[in-house]
Structures are given as structure tokens and as C-alpha cells.
Amino acid sequence: VIGDHFTKHDIQLSIVSLPWFLSFFLNTMPLVFAFRVMDAFFFNGPKTLFQVALAIIKVNSGKLLECTDDGECIAVFKEYFTSLDEVQPIHEKMKRRFDILWEVAFNEFTVVDDKVIQRNRNLFKNEVFQGIDLFVKRAEIRNLPNTNHLSSDQISNIYDRYYNTLLQDKSAPNRGEVSMDFDHFKLFMAEITVWVNANRDTKDQANFL
Numbered sequence: 001v002i003g004d005h006f007t008k009h010d011i012q013l014s015i016v017s018l019p020w021f022l023s024f025f026l027n028t029m030p031l032v033f034a035f036r037v038m039d040a041f042f043f044n045g046p047k048t049l050f051q052v053a054l055a056i057i058k059v060n061s062g063k064l065l066e067c068t069d070d071g072e073c074i075a076v077f078k079e080y081f082t083s084l085d086e087v088q089p090i091h092e093k094m095k096r097r098f099d100i101l102w103e104v105a106f107n108e109f110t111v112v113d114d115k116v117i118q119r120n121r122n123l124f125k126n127e128v129f130q131g132i133d134l135f136v137k138r139a140e141i142r143n144l145p146n147t148n149h150l151s152s153d154q155i156s157n158i159y160d161r162y163y164n165t166l167l168q169d170k171s172a173p174n175r176g177e178v179s180m181d182f183d184h185f186k187l188f189m190a191e192i193t194v195w196v197n198a199n200r201d202t203k204d205q206a207n208f209l
Contacts, residue, residue, distance in 0.1 A: 002061055009068045013057075014128045015135040016073045020056075021049055028081045033098050048105075050112050055105035056080070059097075070135065161191045185209065 006013055019027055024041060025034045040048040056077065057064065063076045084098040141155055150158075165188040166180065180188065186209055190198035196205065 002057060002064055005065050005067075011067065011070055011073055012131040012135055013073070014131045016070055016077065017053055018132075020053055024049065025052065028077070030081075030084060033084050036098075036102070045114065047112050047114060047117060050117060051105040051109040052101070054109045054112065055101050058104055058108070059101055070138075158192060162188060165191060182209070 005011075025037045028034075029037070037048065037052055040052075060076055060080055064073060067073045067076060080097070084101070085096060087094045087096050088100070090100060137156075137159060141159060144155070147155055162180075165184050168187070186196065187198050189196040189209060196209065
């Protein structure tokens with residue numbers, strides 16, 4: 001259900017959860033709980049990180065189903081991580097949120113083992129990279145100055161053509177680069193206009209550009 005909801009709203013869970021895996025939860029959980037995750041990681045291996053991550057998603061499933069973009073998901077997880085020491089009733093007992101998380105992780109996600117992880121890594125590797133590109137694209141477009149005279153589709157198209165032009169060259173900068181040399185600029189303008197010809201090297205065209 002959560003997977004379908006994220007697909008419907010184009011929420012990139014791989015981007016939302018990426019900091020968890022890069023920092024072994026040290027940058028998201030209070031250290032006293034992150035160290036517990038680290039202990040289990042050294043004892044059981046990488047599957048620990050995925051079991052804990054899946055448990056985090058499950059215990060927050062109600063709130064996640066109300067999210068409609070990446071930012072709202074990040075806010076849900078941020079609030080959850082800061083409240084792991086709080087207690088809540090469950091099965092007529094009071095338990096810390098972290099203890100509930102721990103039980104869900106290692107009772108309900110034992111099916112996650114090294115073989116499952118490797119199989120899914122191979123299966124979804126390209127999608128993860130595409131998700132990272134999409135997240136960067138959204139962030140850069142969101143930070144553009146006033147572009148009311150262009151539609152969102154036009155901005156998206158210009159963005160893609162801009163980077164495609166740069167990436168034609170092996171020494172092209174990574175995404176996030178904001179400058180473009182003249183040769184690339186001419187190719188870029190030829191992609192988005194009818195009055196620039198990349199194969200024509202006239203003085204008038206060069207001066208105008």
C-alpha cells in the first residue's frame with residue numbers, strides 16, 4: 001500500500017532514506033539508539049540496516065500515507081527520530097518507541113537476508129541512480145528565480161537539454177554546475193531554438209550569442 005502511494009505521488013523513498021544508510025543512522029537517531037543499530041550491524045551484517053529501515057517505514061505507515069511529496073516524508077521521519085525515547089501504549093503495555101521499532105525490525109523482517117539484499121541491489125540499481133538525478137533536478141528547479149513566463153514542462157525540458165549538452169563531453173561537470181562555456185552554449189541554444197545552427201559558424205551568429 002505504501003509503495004503504491006509513493007508511486008502515485010512520485011515520492012522518491014530512496015532519496016528520503018539515503019542518509020540512514022550512509023551514516024548507519026548516526027545522523028538521524030539519537031546516538032544512544034544509533035549505537036544499538038551499530039552493534040546489531042557488526043553482529044548480523046548489512047541486513048540489519050534494511051530490517052531497521054523497513055521497520056521505520058512500517059511503524060510510520062499511517063502518517064506516510066498522508067504525505068504527498070518528499071519534503072513531507074522527511075518531516076515525518078525527522079519527528080519520529082526525535083521521539084524514539086517516548087513511550088506509547090501497545091498491547092496494554094507501555095513501551096518506548098525505539099523498543100517497538102526494534103521488535104518490528106527483528107520479528108517481522110527476518111525474511112530480509114544477504115541474498116535478498118544482493119538480488120534487490122542488482123534489480124533496482126539503475127532506478128536508484130535515476131531517483132537521485134530526479135531529486136537533484138527538482139531541487140535545482142525549485143531554487144530557480146521567478147520563472148512564471150515558463151511552464152513547468154518547459155523548465156523541465158530546458159533543464160534536461162542543458163545537462164545533456166554538457167554531458168556530451170567526457171570532461172563535463174557534474175550536475176549542479178551552473179556555468180557553461182561558449183561552445184556548449186551554442187550547442188544548447190541550437191537545441192532549444194530554431195534560429196541557431198550549431199554547424200554554422202558565422203560572425204553574426206557568434207556575436208549575437
